[in-house]
Amino acid sequence: MTEQITDAAGGTEAEQDAAAAARPSKLQRLEHEGDIAADYLEELLDIADLDGDIDMDVEGDRASVQIGGADLSQLVGRDGEVLEALQELTRLAVYRETGERSRLMLDVGGHRAEQRTRLVALAETSIAEVKESGEALSLEPMSAFERKVVHDAVAAAGLTSESEGAEPKRHVVILPS
Numbered sequence: 001m002t003e004q005i006t007d008a009a010g011g012t013e014a015e016q017d018a019a020a021a022a023r024p025s026k027l028q029r030l031e032h033e034g035d036i037a038a039d040y041l042e043e044l045l046d047i048a049d050l051d052g053d054i055d056m057d058v059e060g061d062r063a064s065v066q067i068g069g070a071d072l073s074q075l076v077g078r079d080g081e082v083l084e085a086l087q088e089l090t091r092l093a094v095y096r097e098t099g100e101r102s103r104l105m106l107d108v109g110g111h112r113a114e115q116r117t118r119l120v121a122l123a124e125t126s127i128a129e130v131k132e133s134g135e136a137l138s139l140e141p142m143s144a145f146e147r148k149v150v151h152d153a154v155a156a157a158g159l160t161s162e163s164e165g166a167e168p169k170r171h172v173v174i175l176p177s
Helices: 012-021 026-047 078-098 111-133 144-156
Strands: 051-061 060-069 105-108 137-139 160-164 171-175
Touching: 026 060, 026 078, 078 105, 078 111, 105 111, 105 144, 111 137, 111 144, 111 160, 111 171, 144 171
Parallel strands: 060 105
Antiparallel strands: 051 060, 137 171, 160 171
16 A cells, blocks of 8 residues: 655645646746737737737746837837836736736837837946946936836946835936945
8 A cells, every 4th residue: 555645735745746747837927928918919909900010028037028010109108108008008917817917028119128228328327427426326217117227237237226216206326336
C-alpha cells in the first residue's frame, strides 16, 4: 500500500505538482493580456471607424501593445492625455477578463517611444547637472510613465532619484551620489 502525503495546502504532492505545471508561465500570462488588450482595442477602433494596425509584444515584465497606422493623433490627445485614459480603459478590460491587475503599456503612433527618447535626453542632461553641482535637482511634474523613464535613466547612471508631491504635480528629484 502506498502512502499519500498531504500538506496544509491540501492535496498530495503529485496533485500540487500537476496544478503548478498546469498554471501558465509568466510569459504566457503576459501574452494572454496582450491578446485581450488587442481584441479590446480592435473593437474600439472599429466603433470609432479608425484604421490602425495593432502589434503586441512582451517587454520585460509587462505586455506591450502598439497601435500604428494613419493619423491617430486623436487617440493620443494633448500631452498624451487620451492615450493615458485609453491605456487605463484597456487595463480595465484585461482585469475584467483575468481578474488580475495589468501593467500593460500602450503606445499609439509611436508617441511613447518618442517621449521616452526625449525623457532619456532630459534625464542625461539633468544627471550631468547634478553630478557637476553636487545638489539635488527637481524636475517638472510628470506622468507616472514619464517618471518611470527618468528613474530608470538615473539608476542606470548610478545615481538615485525619488518622486515627490501629489498628482498632478508629482515630480522627480535627482539626488547627488
